[in-house]
Every structure is written in C-alpha cells, then in structure tokens.
Amino acid sequence: MKFMKKKLLRVLVLAFVLIMALLVAVPFFLEAKIGELIRNNVNNNVNATLDFSEARLSLIRSFPNAQLRMEEVTLTTKAPFEGDTLFATKTLDLTLGLGELFKGPGEAIGLKNLAVDGAYVYVQVNEDEVASYEIGKESGGEVVEEESAESGFTLDLQSYAITNSQVVYDDRAAKVYMSVSDIQHSGRGDLSATTSELETRTNALVSFALDSTYYLHETRIGLDALIGIDLKEDTYTFLKNEALINQLPLVFNGFVKVNEDNQEVDISFKTPSSDFKNFLAVLPEQYSGNIQNVSTTGDFKVEGAFTGMVDEMHIPKFSIGLYSDNASFKYPDLPKSVSQVYIDTKINNSTGRAEDTFVNIDKLSFTIDKDVFNMVAKITDLMGNTKVNAHVDGNMDLANLSQAYPMPQDLDVSGILKADITTAFDMASVENGQYENTTTSGNLALNNFEYRSEEIAHPVQLQRVDMAFNPTTVKVKRLQGSTGQTDFAINGTLDNLLGFLFNDEEVKGGFTMTSNTFALDDFMVEETDTAEGEMQDLEIRPASEEAIRIPSFLDVGIKAIANTVLYDNIKLTDVRGDLRIKDQRAILSNMSSSLFNGKVVFNGVVSTQGETPDFAMKLDMSQLGIGETFKSLEMFQALVPIAQVFQGTMDTELELSGNLTNDFTPELTTLAGKALALVQTEKLDSDNAPLLSAFNGKLDFVDLEKLNIKDLKTALSFENGLVKVKPFSLQYEDIGITVDGGHSFDRQMNYNVVMRVPTKYLGKEVNNLIAQIDDKELDGLTVPVTAQIGGTYSSPDISTDLTSGVKNLTAQLVEVQKEKLINQGTDRAKDFLGNILDTNTSEKDSLKAESDGDGIKEVLGGILGNGTTATADSTATDSSANDTKDPIKETARGILGGLLGKKKDTVN
Helix, strand or coil: CHHHHHHHHHHHHHHHHHHHHHHHHHHHHHHHHHHHHHHHHHHHHECEEEECCEEEEECCCCCCCEEEEEEEEEEEECCCCCCCEEEEEEEEEEEECHHHHHCCCCCCEEEEEEEEECCEEEEEECCCCCECCCCECCCCCHHHHHHHHCCCEEEEEEEEEEEEEEEEEEECCCCEEEEEEEEEEEEECCCCCCEEEEEEEEEEEEEEEECCEEEEEEEEEEEEEEEEEECCCCEEEEEEEEEEECCEEEEEEEEEEECCCCEEEEEEEECCCCECHHHHHHCCHHHHCCCCCCEEECECEEEEEEEEEECCCCCCEEEEEEEEEEEEEECCCCCCCEEEEEEEEEEEECCCCHHHCEEEEEEEEEEECCEEEEEEEEEECCCCCCEEEEEEEEEEECHHHHHHCCCCCCCEEEEEEEEEEEEEEEHHHHHCCCHHHCEEEEEEEEEEEEEECCCCCCCEEEEEEEEEECCCEEEEEEEEEEECCEEEEEEEEEECHHHHHHHCCCEEEEEEEEEEEEEHHHHCCCCCCCCCCCCCCCCCCCCCCCCCCCCCCEEEEEEEEEEEEEECCEEEEEEEEEEEEECCEEEEEEEEEEECCEEEEEEEEEECCCCCCEEEEEEEEEEEEHHHHHHHCHHHHHHCHHHHHEEEEEEEEEEEEEEECCCCCECHHHCEEEEEEEEEEEEECHHHCHHHHHHHHHCCCCCHHHCECCCEEEEEEEECCEEEEEEEEEEECCEEEEEEEEEECCCEEEEEEEEEEEHHHHCHHHHHHHHHHCCHHHCCCEEEEEEEEEEECCCEEEEEECHHHHHHHHHHHHHHHHHHHHHHCHHHHHHHHHHHCCCCCCHHHHCCHHHHHHHHHHHHHHHHHHHHHHHHHHHHHHHCCCCCCCHHHHHHHHHHHHHHCCCCCCCC
16 A cells, blocks of 8 residues: 555656646747747738747746747838838737647637737828728638638637837827827736626826827826626726826716717716815826825816717717816915916817817906906817907916916016907918908006026016007017116017917017117026037137027017127127028128227128028128237137237228037138228237247348338138138338238148348448449349248248349349440450359358359350350459459359348448
8 A cells, every 4th residue: 555655656746747847848849839820820810010039938837828928029011001110019928728829820819818018009090091000901702701700819818918018199180199108007807708897907198189289298197997898789888987187086987889880978077076186186297296285275176978979970979067166275385375266167069070169268267365367268169160269367476476386496487467368360260361350459568577597597587568469460569678788678569479379380570679788698508518628729619519590480670779789708889780580590781880999880691591500791890900809809810810910900891601600609610701901000019920020030131010011901712711812012111022822720821922122232242233334224123032931820930032032133233234245345245254153262252152153154144145154164264363353253242142141231
C-alpha cells in the first residue's frame, strides 16, 4: 500500500512537470501561428493593413486561458487615406480559450479579455464626407456573408481596459474637431450573453472645436456607468450612472436603441443637488480654483433631456436649462464676495433640425461691492445662419475682480470700466461683408486702467479711454496712456470689428497718435539668453528664438507726432510722419526728425512677409553732427569708419536695404545701397586716427592734420559687407590728392592714394636744374607719389612708391633739356646726357643709383634710342677722368637725393 502511494505520487509529480513543460514549451510553437492567424483574419476582413512587431504567447499568466501580447500594433488605411494610421498602440493583450489556439485559417477566434495601453486612434472625415473608419469589405452575395459570419472574431468578453490612450475625431466636412485624451477606461461584464450588464469607469480630458472655435479645452470628465445591454433588441439602457464634468456632478438615465436606419434616444440628466458650488464646478479647475471651502448661498441647477430620432437629417430634440436665483459665493482667502447672482439660460432645439438650435440668456447678472454687471442675449439658428441680439451694461472696478475671484497669476488689472453696448447681427451678413445689415451702438469708457504682466517690460496705464460704437465703426474718441518713459494719446476710428471677430478679416482704421516721449525700449522685453562676449567688432546681434511679426490682420494708417523718440542710445526730436500697416508691412512716409543737431527726412518699408524680416529706406540727412553720428550709429561706423576723425557736420543722401534680426536691428552683412555725402569740416581729430599718424610717418613733407577737407564730397556704394568708394579729391596746400578704393564692414581697408607733389619739395638740386633749363613749361611740374593703404583702421598698413616718381620726373627733365640742346648742337646734347648717366660718381652721391639707374636708362633709351644710349655711356666714361664737376650732373644726382633722401629743402 505504501509502495502504491509512492508510485501514485511519482505519477502525479511527473504529470505536473509534463503539464508545466507543455505550458512553457507550447507557446514557442504556437505564438507564430496564432500571430499570423490574427494578422490574416483581420487583413482578410477589412480594407486596411494590420501589423505588429512581436507576438508573445503565455499559457501560465492567464491559466486556464492563453494570453497573447502584441507589441507596436498598427492599423493603416488604404485609399483615399492611403498610409494614414487609423489605430496604433504600444501593447495589445488578448485572452483566449486554449481551444482557440488550434483553429485553422478562416475560423472565428473568441476573445475573453482585451487590454490596450498607449493607444492612439485618429478618425478622419474628408471634404467629400468619406470617413477613414469605413474599412469593412463589401460582400458580394449571400455566400460571402455566410462565410464572413464564420470568420473573423467572436466576442466572449468578460472584461476589457483602455489606458493612457487618445482618440481624435477630425471632420473637415462639418468643421468639427474633438479630442479625448488621457483615457483611463475599463469595463466588466459578459458580452457574449443576449442580455447582460456592463459596468464601466471612465476618466479623460475632452476638447471640442466647431469651425475653429474651441468650446471645450482639455475639460476633465468622469463617468461611472452601469449599462444594460439587450443584443436582441439592440437597446442600451443607463441603469445607474454618475458623471463629473470638471467638478460638476450629474446623474442621468434613459436608453439608446439602435435601429437599422436610425437610433432612438431618450436620456434625461440633472445635478444631484442645488448647491451653488455646482456653478463654480462647471468652470475649468484652473480658473475656479479649489472650491471645497468656498462659502455659498442660493442655488444653481442644471437639468436637461435628449429625446427623438437620430439619422442623417435629424439630431435629438433637447432642452438644457441653467438656473440660479439671488446666489452668492466667497473664497476663504479673498476679501470680497460676489453676490446677487442671477442666471436664467436655456439651450433648446424643439424640431430635431440642427439649424433650429437656439440659446436664450434671459438674465445674467452679478454684483461685487456696488459694481453691477448685466447681460441679456438671444442667439438663434445656432447651426445655420446664426443671429445674435445682445445687450451688455455695467460699472465695474476691475481691481475688485481679483479680490473676489481667483484670477490667473499673470493677469493683474485695475481701473473703472463703464459699458452700455447693444449689438444685433447675423453671420451671413458678416461673412458677406454686408455690415449695413448689422447694428451696434453704445459707449465704453475706461479710467485709470493698469495692466501688469511678465510679458511686457513695464505696466501699461490707460488714464482715459472713451469709445463709441455704431453699425460700421468703433470711434476711439480718446485713448490716453503711458508705460515706462512713454506717454501717448490716440484718437481715430476702427472699422470692420465684426468681420475681424467672426470672419478672420482685416481690422481697418485710421488714427492720430501724439507723444511727448516715446521710448521703443519700453515695448521690448530684455533678452537674457545672450552670452557675454558674443558681440564682435561689428556687434552683429544674434537672432532671438522667435522673430517679431507685424500682424497680418491689420490695415491701419497712423499719423504720428512725437516730441522725443528714444531708441537705444539715439534721441530723435520733433518726429512727424505717416505710418501704414498692411499685409505684414510697415510703410513709412514723409517721416522727419531732428537728430544730432541736424535734420533727417526718410521714407521706407519694413516687412515681415518672408521668413526673415527685411527693410528698404531712403534717408536725406542734413547738418548732422559727425561725432555724435559716429558714436551712436553702428551702421555709420561700418559704412564710413574714417568719419571718426572729422569734427563738423555733414549732409548725406542714403539709400539702403537689407535683412533685420529678430529684434528689428539691421543685419550689417546683408546691407546694400549707396550714399552721397558732403562733409563740412575744417579740423581733424588725429587722436582718434591711427591712419593719419601712420601716413604722416611715411611722408615727412605732408602733415595731414592740415589737410583741406572743407566741403568734401564723396560717393560710395555697398553690398554683401563691402563698401566701394568712388574716386574723390582732396587738397593739402599745393599738393593735390586723389583717393579711391574700398573697405569691408569689419574695417579691412584696400585704398589707393595718389599725390601730385610739386618739385619744390624735392630739394635745391632739382630746382637749380629747372632754373638752368629755364623753361616756363616746368613751372607746374609735379611728381606723382602713390600709396597703398591696407590693414584695419585701428592698425593700418601703408606702403609708398617713390621709384615711379623718379622715373617720371627724370624723363620729363631729360626730354625738355634734350630738345633745347638739340637746337644748340648734337655734341652738346651727348655731353649733357653722358653727364647724367656718369657711373663713376661716389656711392653716397649716387644714392645707390644701381637700383634706380636702370629705370633712368630705360627712360633715356626710350627717348634717344640704343645708339644714343651707347654714346651717352661712352661720354660718361670719358668724363670720369675730368676732375671738374659738371653742374648738370650734380643736379641729376640731387634729383635722386631729393626724392629718396630724408632731408627735403624747400625752395621758396
């Protein structure tokens, strides 16, 4: 007996081990099969493609059932939504009976449990009213229908769960958009039975928009529902249900019956209590705050019903009412209460046609201290040609709002508001621009208004605002305010306000603005993300993250008058002109101002139409102080850096265009244009001019501080960071100077300077020779001296060329004397030329003539020919034995000495 027990125990243990081994091993053989089976079953029955990255089967986790986990599941649609994702999820868990694993292709698979995590469902309806969820394949006859009934899936669900998921419905034909996100939903019940009860729990965030207007935005909803299901009658009954919309509780009951051509609806709902906290609960929590400890009096009730048929032509008839009678509430941490709250609002549809929906706000009123606000309105044809008739009146101390109700932290306002406005219009007239069919009248006044926010540099204060409304325009009688250093007063008219509010049309108008001081920095928030040292020599500012944009909906003209305008370190006075804002462009016309003790007139345009803002300007500047201009204008420093040495005024005509950085500062490397300048100055500031000091060190006979720059005229053009200067002339005593070339915006120079130096600066020898020649043609003789200027303005690099001057002077003197001597006899000419080219002179007297003599010989060779040159050389050899100094020869040596030596004796 004992042996038999041991044997039985061994058999049981062995059987258990075998069963466990099978439970572990079988999934390895079946999971590929079951995965392909599900894939094929779905793809054969829908006009879409199911796919997943992995399918794992377990017989232990849900024993005695099997659990299949599919990861990265996607269901993509076909035409007309080719390649769009209808459904995607991170994981999909299916619980199946063990027998389902051994079914063949085409056999239905029964599902007991389903769990989805991280799902995303995107349902589209295109402009042709085709829906992306219509993926079922059409059957071709009874045989196909019978086969399809035995294939696909059968539901034997006991429970299901959907977590961390989102469903989006985008109907572009009806202009309806709805998103249900952060879905946490579960259901439990036997859905395989003909009649059953399904217990569900739901939490989610709902957003709903109609025609681009959001009516719900991430509104929290909750629903605990017990639903009776009758699959035979296709009827779903709400047995025990509680909903939570924001913090508002609702209970409802009724049923939905699905017929072949329509659905029958009969549902009613109401608030379970009449506490006025129900009203605060309707508002999103981020606006109403914590209402648990709010003290209230009076009541607030919500009740309604949906009844009737739903088909392609009808919606359910419904009636929704919101009521409150002489209620009040007070937040415990705020000093004031809101009292005498009256609400009587109805939303109804009595025909079942969507266009017949209407809203009546018969009374909406509340009081804070002695401030009373009232509103009545009737909105009809809500889903058709909506008609609005409304009246608003009240006196309100805006500071009381934040003392009675929890306002957003970034909203800090104060001031006295008085309004009495009536409006009546229909949307068809607004959409068609038929504003003569609309009526708006009344007045709005705002006194001592103040608004503070982190998004603006300084609080905005409006001392007085008076506005009058009529059917076509809003007249701004007076708008007087200030912010920071800025004060302003505005009056004018604003047209097409209804078209802007309801039809996305432009706001049109015309205004006059006056200001004593207008500081542009008052309207800019300081950027803190720019690292120190980021600015280089040109201080080209890096682009901020988001560019300032001129609003596309504005079409307004502004006549501006300002005594003082401040921008950065620039002060403009007596500013007048016209500004037109249209199509994301600001057009400046006839603008004038006093600047740096001079006058500026400019016209131009600033545009933000493209990805990068740009501008184009024409400026006429007269009598501008050069020193102030150079110190204050970065652009001027780049265009005319040499101007820092001038003391005086200038007149300039300037045309320029280029890109703007995101804070509307010109981007220097993109500037293009031209300028014509007249400098009116007689003095240079050499202390700020390393260029002048370097130039004077190269030429001892020139002191550029004495340069005559009175009425200096110059023209330049610039593009791609390069400035090209047209040739212009200067005068230093009796030395004429011509300058041309250019520089880059980073102040790299490339200039040519040519000076016509009179011979009197070249020494006594040159002048003695000229005296011996005794020719009036030599009275105005000059030597061209060239200089190349490179480097930068702070570290210039200057090189001069005297050799070419020597050649030119020698050629001129030889040519003149040769002609005279030829007339006296050939022998005398040879003697003269030979003496000039005598090569036996001392090294000191010749001043290293080896380097320059070749140039002189070339000149003589060109004048006399090869034979003459040879004779001259022979003559020079013979004359070397003669100890008597020839004055002509000495004079030729003196020429070179005068040009290349450091000492220059001026002949008076």
